[in-house]
Amino acid sequence: MESTEYLIVGSGLAGMTLAHTLEKQGLRFKIIAKPELSKCSQVAAGIYNPVVFYRITKSYMADAVLPFALSFYGNIELKLMQKLLYPHPVAKIFANENESQLWEKRREEGVGHYLGEHVPFVGDIDRLNSAFGFGLVNQTGSLDCETFLSASLEYFKPYWLNETFQYADLKHNHDGVEYHDIEAKNVIFCEGHLIANNPFFNAIELKPVKGEILIVEFEDDLPTEEQELILNKKCYLLPIENRQYIVGATYNWNTLNDEISTEGLEELSKNIREITQIKFKVLRQTAGVRPASADRRPIIGMHPSHPSLFLFNGLGTKGVMLAPYYANELLQLMTLNQQPHKEVSIARYLK
Ligand SMILES: Cc1cc2nc3c(=O)[nH]c(=O)nc-3n(C[C@H](O)[C@H](O)[C@H](O)COP(=O)(O)OP(=O)(O)OC[C@H]3O[C@@H](n4cnc5c(N)ncnc54)[C@H](O)[C@@H]3O)c2cc1C
Structure with missing residues (x-):
């Protein structure tokens, strides 16, 4: 049995930003992902824009998430030696x-x-x-999502299993999980709209x-x-x-x-x-x-009755700006039990 701390399911923007976030903290993880299952992050134009044009308002949490995202991807550019950010007005x-x-x-x-x-x-x-x-x-541009994802997967290749996660094979209790020959403390599901197939979290209805x-x-x-x-x-x-x-x-x-x-x-x-x-x-x-949510907010949190299982979803139309900040909020939850803001917490779906 191979032992690790975290098991990430999915390699879109959610899964990859989370992997970089865990790695920065020196935490150990494995990734199980089959990129062909959902193309969303691969095809995204990658635009970041803190303004919503419908009524010309500020986009959700723009003042916090935008600087966080720009600094995050800037560091990843250096780590992967790839140009990723293209500022354009x-x-x-x-x-x-x-x-x-x-x-x-x-x-x-x-x-x-x-x-x-x-x-x-x-x-x-x-x-x-x-x-x-x-x-x-001001402060707009784009992330080259295709390069970010492919270069990240290449970088994490030693920890990545390119296969479809089989939910029925997951054994879990309060102390951790076992999946095939891997044991881990927590699983974090980052499956985008395919959350609908996940028997642990399919009560959460997205508006994809x-x-x-x-x-x-x-x-x-x-x-x-x-x-x-x-x-x-x-x-x-x-x-x-x-x-x-x-x-x-x-x-x-x-x-x-x-x-x-x-x-x-x-x-x-x-x-x-x-x-x-x-x-x-x-x-x-x-x-x-x-993977949009009805209230257009990300969804992060722990399963209410299975404390080894976590979710990172609901990135909707603004995944580039939101993912790094909320990957970090999820890290604070898993490592320090610091609860996310109620607007993004899974709790709003599980009343
Ligand atoms: C046409 C288009 C344009 C967009 N343009 C922008 C833009 O300009 N700016 C912006 O910020 N956002 C944009 N977005 C939105 C952005 O792409 C999403 O917010 C983001 O990609 C969601 O990432 P995710 O990781 O949550 O989901 P996904 O990208 O769907 O990733 C989920 C991953 O999980 C894997 N997976 C799922 N189930 C399993 C399983 N059982 N086993 C193994 N692997 C599994 C999938 O294969 C996939 O790799 C756009 C989206 C589209 C479709």
């Missing part, structure tokens, strides 16, 4: 005068710290449909939402190409290289699988037209299912 293109007025109003309120200047319309409307100008957001993205190449430069802005209007265009952009994303609560669809392709292609009339070709289309 987000340009919110206003659809009408009301949106630009609301932006100015919010700039004077609490969101001001993140809301940058209002840039008036310049140039050719076919090349950039921004007659009402756009607002720049499928998303599709495209990688496109434009025939000409967008006017904002030089500043490398992430453009946002109905969809986002995240610059990657030479006229190539990631375009996202769709939201579908009904068909929950990792298959690409013609509806997704049509919707995103139509949304690109809201930003520019420059012609493009589609290089790639991908899909995944986001």
Whole structure:
């Protein structure tokens, strides 16, 4: 029997940020994960943005989670010797005068710290449909999720079993767990939307939402190409290289699988037209299912009657920003019995 302290199930953003967090504390762990089972983290555009555009408000816990995430991924860049973070300002293109007025109003309120200047319309409307100008957001950019995950799995290879976790084979009591030939103190389930298959935690109902993205190449430069802005209007265009952009994303609560669809392709292609009339070709289309919760908060905590079993889920649409901070909260819970804030605690599901 091989002995370790923690068993992590899943190798998406939740599982990998947790593994790096445990390693930093010198804790021992094993990872059981089959990445093909859920593509969510692998396909994510990886954008971090502390502003929610719907009403131009601050995103949940932005002041705490954003600096934590940037410092976390910065350290991982050095550890893995890989470039992961790409700071780019987000340009919110206003659809009408009301949106630009609301932006100015919010700039004077609490969101001001993140809301940058209002840039008036310049140039050719076919090349950039921004007659009402756009607002720049500060402290935004993207994480290269694909590289973060593949480089992390390579780094943790000696501790990783590439297999599907079999729930029926888990033996557990108050002191720990046994799984095949491994014994550990705790298991932490980080399975994304596949939590639905987990008999220990399937009472937690997520509100998963499928998303599709495209990688496109434009025939000409967008006017904002030089500043490398992430453009946002109905969809986002995240610059990657030479006229190539990631375009996202769709939201579908009904068909929950990792298959690409013609509806997704049509919707995103139509949304690109809201930003520019420059012609493009589609290089790639991908899909995944986001593990969103009904109240849009992460879910962390210990099983109410099996104290060796823990959960890290509910990262929803903002996994990049949220995962490092809440991996750390989970660590405090498992090692110091420090309870997470009630807004993110599993307790809200288990009344
Ligand atoms: C199209 C799209 C675009 C997105 N864009 C962004 C963005 O720009 N910014 C942002 O912050 N977030 C974005 N997200 C959301 C982000 O991807 C999620 O918040 C995050 O990836 C969730 O990570 P997770 O680890 O909880 O889940 P997952 O990524 O689903 O990972 C779960 C892991 O567990 C494994 N697993 C599950 N069950 C088992 C089992 N029984 N045995 C073994 N392994 C198992 C799976 O294979 C997988 O590796 C996007 C999502 C999508 C779909």
